[in-house]
Amino acid sequence: MIETDEQKALRAAVSDLGARYGYLDYVLPRARRGEPLTELWREAGRLGFLGVNLPTEYGGGGAGIYELALVQEELAAHGAGLLMVVVSPAICGTIIAGYGTEQQKQTWLPGIADGSKIMAFGITEPDAGSNSHAITTTARRDGEDWLLRGQKVFISGVDQADAVLIVARTEDHATGKLKPALFIVPTDAPGFQATAMAMDIVEPDTQFTLFLDDVRLPADALVGSEDAALMQLFAGLNPERILGAAMAVGMGRYALGAGARYATERTVWKDPIGAHQGVAHPLAQAKIEVELAKAMTQKAAAHYDAGDHMGAAEAANMAKYAAAEASIFALDRAIQTHGGGGLSAEYGLASMLAAARIARIAPVSREMILNFVAMHSLGLPKSY
Secondary structure, three states, X not given: OOOOHHHHHHHHHHHHHHHHHOHHHHHHHHHHXXXXXXXXXXXXXXXXXOOOOOOHHHOOOOOOHXXXXXXXXXHHOXXXXXXXXXXXXXXHHHHHHHHOOHHHHHXXXXXXXXXXXXXXXXXXXXXXXXXXXXXXXXXXXXXXXXXXXXXXXXXXXXXXXXXXXXXXEEEOOOOOOXXXXXXXXXXXXXXXXXXXXXXXXXXXXXXXXXXEEEEEEOHHHEOOOOOOHHHHHHHHHHHHHHHHHHHHHHHHXXXXXXXXXXXXXXXXXXXXXXXXXXXXXXXXXXXXXXHHXXXXXXXXXXXXXXXXXXXXXXXXXXXXXXXXXXXXXXXXXXXXXXHHHHHOOOOOHHXXXXXXXXXXXXXXXXXXXXXXXXXXXXOOOOOO
């Protein structure tokens, strides 16, 4: 992809911001304390980076998912990727901008754009797994209001959020079958309970289990049309995968930078260890794989911004898969290059490797991506 001068300038500006914070001095200490990257988030919002994809009339930059992915990649290349960028502006901001009421847009988009408001996203459930059709969180009418009941798991950043965009199901009055619907649920709503989950990884963002015990919502908490929620939901999932891929690409770049620096500086038997092919070739291979994943991520974002949603779905899934594998491989090779130091707290690479491993599972597992490619790209029979 040949980027425009504006995109190159944005990339340079975001890189400068990431460099001022950085992984070892800012991100990793906060992550080890389980603290969100609040200062970085606020500054990224103040500089207009968080809302670069949102409409200008609501305080955004008027660009696309390509530019938001660029923001995420450059921050992650300094070890400072922001998980809630995947959620708040990419998923929730995209859905509200495309399908929300005028009041919802005015209420939420300016704050999402400047970072002063954060919206989490709640779809995953204990028994549904990757099958969104098996969601059991239900919404039923009670007069003009809605009552939500159900449970969600692995919901990121609820402690930082003002609201959660909840995927629930309502009853189709014509057929009696349940169909998906999206609701904006304030985190201080009565009956809404968030419990932190104990995770065995070092991350600044906490995962939560949500309990919705007949949470009462006004009629205007419903996003868009009750009958078009499936389309609205999928509109947010391609950006989620593109932003997840961009974050993984950035982490791969960080690992390659660390590995190449060490291989250049570390001298054994009078030569830098990077002069030996046993060290150099794995790093070179990782570089190729990260660049290939980056190209597919850019392709996915370009398809999405052009309105080619089916093309974007295929490319976004492939980008997510490729970026996860590339970042994990790059971190593994960087750790191996550092020898025992690669497992020390001094470099923080082992902690980042565990965090990078998330990308094989979420958003959407590598196995479900392979199912998608087998069915939709190769035309093979459905296997599940």
